[in-house]
Amino acid sequence: MKLYHALLLEDEKATRHLLGKAIKIHPELRLSAAVGSCEEAIIVLKEHQPDILIADLGLPDGHGVKVIAQAKQLYPEIEILVVTMFDDEESVVSALEAGASSYLLKKQAFEELGDAVMSTLRGESAISPEIARHLIKRFKKQDEQHIPQAINPLTSRENEVLRFIAKGYSYDEIAASFSLSTNTVRAHIRNIYRKLAVSSRSEAVFEATHLGFIDLKE
Known part of the structure; x- marks a missing residue:
């Protein structure tokens, strides 16, 4: 163990x-x-x-x-x-x-x-x-700003991984869903962090939602 x-x-x-x-x-x-x-x-x-x-x-x-x-x-x-x-x-x-x-x-x-x-x-x-209520309020504020959608630097797989993160899936669950290794999922997440200039899962979801790359309602 x-x-x-x-x-x-x-x-x-x-x-x-x-x-x-x-x-x-x-x-x-x-x-x-x-x-x-x-x-x-x-x-x-x-x-x-x-x-x-x-x-x-x-x-x-x-x-x-x-x-x-x-x-x-x-x-x-x-x-x-x-x-x-x-x-x-x-x-x-x-x-x-x-x-x-x-x-x-x-x-x-x-x-x-x-x-x-x-x-x-x-x-x-x-x-x-x-705390979850504060996050919901923040998402609502971002939606109200109507910021034009930026060019998405993420690959289709990175977008899929990020959507799963936003829904609360663990690394192991994401890996099983896409028939990937957990290390490959971690590599995708590192790429997401780098491309979005963030350092955590929560911040990645904030940024991607704010820029219109993912929709939490999907």
């Missing part, structure tokens, strides 16, 4: 202990480090690559988005799960645009952290219901 290594960034000691415990008891997860500041997290990230970063946003020495962006710069394929009390649209959008794939509020994370981490590692997105 493969073990996935997690880096936990949470400044509140009691919360860090509870979240760390939830990671430790999961049979497929190993807690590489648990830190309480942006500075500590960046030091750990520079020393080794975890499979997933679990990050709070409100930290004593800065905003967690800074760490998310740094993690994605160092390791483009790292998965990132935000666990925070911040439920405003600005925080949600900034975290997703920086590279987060999942976003949970702490009240939900205490009970569902292990499952949320594994879902994120499988290429899915764990999103609290309150």
Whole structure:
């Protein structure tokens, strides 16, 4: 059984202990480090690559988005799960645009952290219901702007993969649907990120929908 290594960034000691415990008891997860500041997290990230970063946003020495962006710069394929009390649209959008794939509020994370981490590692997105509403509002705003459709740089297969991502399919499910290997699906997704100049699944869906490359209603 493969073990996935997690880096936990949470400044509140009691919360860090509870979240760390939830990671430790999961049979497929190993807690590489648990830190309480942006500075500590960046030091750990520079020393080794975890499979997933679990990050709070409100930290004593800065905003967690800074760490998310740094993690994605160092390791483009790292998965990132935000666990925070911040439920405003600005925080949600900034975290997703920086590279987060999942976003949970702490009240939900205490009970569902292990499952949320594994879902994120499988290429899915764990999103609290309150956060999903912010995303729907953002899509509606984009639709209302009536921006002319740009030239689509994606291949037909990349478009198909992106549609499946938008519908919440995991990498393994997409691979099975197209009779591809999971590594081939990951290669398609890397190409999508490069062509759309994005760094996460959520941001790719935002950008492609915004530009008219995919239609979430299909």
